Amino acid sequence: MANRPPENWRAWMAEVARDVEAGIVGPECVGAAEMYPESLLRATDAVLVAFEAEVGGLVELSDEEVFGAVERVVVALNGVDGDASHGGVGYCTEEREQLCEYIDLTLGEHGVDVAALAARRGISRAEITDAWRDW
Template sequence: MAVRPSAIWHHQVAEQARAVALGRLTHANASLAHRYPDDLISRTDTALAAFEAEIAGLPRPAPPVAVLTAVRHVLGALDFLAPRLTDTTCETVERAQLRAYVRQVIAEHDATPAPAPRAHLHSA
């Protein structure tokens, strides 16, 4: 099952908070709560849950336009992340996690778009 990036981020924040509580990490070095605030995690999780539901509701094989529409919907819902992902220190990681998640959800729900019909070439 695809693990939502928001769940990964929540887990990382919780682990870092435990490390601070145990004295293994200083507050000054604990940056993940700032990087992944609760509101960001919650909004991302809501968008990804809606995407999962939309993909799960598609017929099999899924019409390519329906899959692309679902992807557009989740991208629009995640648009609030854009200003945050311009920081190169986190851009690559989060974008890669989100891309992998979208691909995995599509694959798990067997919603890969049906191949387009191929034109038959006839030899003269």
């Protein structure tokens, strides 16, 4: 099972905090150890757990069903990204890439041939979220 991106973000923050404490990186990096507010991490996790459950419950794996699930997860992530309760923090380039990769991997783990799915729509597999993505 693919790691949810918030797991990666938590691990990175812990590593930076350890490096600051050990003097490996300077004190100017201490803010990086708090880059992802817990509210953003929890909200992102909740959206991805719901996506996993939805994809796991798809029966036919029709293009319409799969793209429907992709649309719902992307729209929900748009809401997380735009939520002011996270202190103005949202998804940047690296986070976006990890989220898109996670969606792709999760679909693949549930039997979706993502490359073929995208090809039938005339897009690349990297573009499967683009129609709905604001982040």
